[in-house]
Amino acid sequence: MVTNKTNHILAVRLSAMGDVAMTVPVLLGVVKKYPQVNITVLTKGFTAPIFENIPNVSVFKADVKGRHKGFLGLWKLYKELKALQIDAVADLHNVLRSSILKQFFKLSKIPFIQVDKGRAAKKALVNPERTSFIPLPTTFERYSEVFNKLGYPITISEMGTLSKRPITDSAKSLINPKGKKLIGVAPFAAFSGKMYPLPMMEKVIAALNSTNKYQIVLFGGGKKEIEVLAKWETQFKNCANAAGKLSFSDELSLISNLKLMLAMDSGNAHLAAMFGVPTVTIWGVTHPYAGFSPFNQPKHHALLSDRKKYPAIPTSIYGNKYPDGYDKVMETILPETIVQKINEILKTQD
Known part of the structure; x- marks a missing residue:
């Protein structure tokens, strides 16, 4: 010392x-x-x-x-x-x-x-x-x-989270919640082993959209990601795509005002958690035991792939390595399970 x-x-x-x-x-x-x-x-x-x-x-x-x-x-x-x-x-x-x-x-x-x-x-x-x-x-x-x-x-108990930031004008121009709860969805990760299958994520967004209770903000970056999110923005009336439209500072202001963030084991989960936003994370071939869970989030906010069916999980720390047959581990987490968890958490905010 x-x-x-x-x-x-x-x-x-x-x-x-x-x-x-x-x-x-x-x-x-x-x-x-x-x-x-x-x-x-x-x-x-x-x-x-x-x-x-x-x-x-x-x-x-x-x-x-x-x-x-x-x-x-x-x-x-x-x-x-x-x-x-x-x-x-x-x-x-x-x-x-x-x-x-x-x-x-x-x-x-x-x-x-x-x-x-x-x-x-x-x-x-x-x-x-x-x-x-x-x-x-x-x-x-x-x-x-x-x-x-x-x-x-x-100590952990002495650590803290950031205060909510005012939503910038640029961010305001993207959203129109009209009394709906503002939730974020960040469906991408650096490696495929950490990313929920896009067709299944589309089902999650469709279910959330159909409730008409939520304004869904989509986060991502990169040309291919933006194309996917732009498609969902057009497809679902309660979706707004923030990817490629805002500065990082503007995105942070928006994230800080979310009622909930849905993300992978990825950076967006940690950005939301540092503002104290309830964060639901989806885990594929990585696992919270490696020590990368978002700050101060309850264990039940982490939805894990089935280790009974795929006992080698975690196969890597960063999601970049997995053995044959482990490319579909996230399919053990049903879209209905994710939607149920989100509804359950948001219900406690009423």
């Missing part, structure tokens, strides 16, 4: 979006419990809006494809960061890039604590010949341990 109290901490988390979002509850807890602390988050420019208006938290944008690219670029980045009078570094990423930065900060004898990603334990978890199946520490616990070693212990 670092014994000398520090006042300016650099928190490093460059990617991915979901992992960046998962830093928010921890940082909120730290600055609330230790109001003398200022935190600068080193992240990519795209994710900077996540940290807007958090007291005592600012963002330094890493230009990893430009002036901070490569070894010399990282040296330049170190010099720029050192000029901010950093007292200690909380490396919440622990990759080659941040490990190089660690060596530079050693030159100034600035404490640099790296997150323990638990790589060996995660490798054991996805081993089909595993001898035990128990939950690993959550990402929030792993992040908090870094601050604990810096002398700022923080």
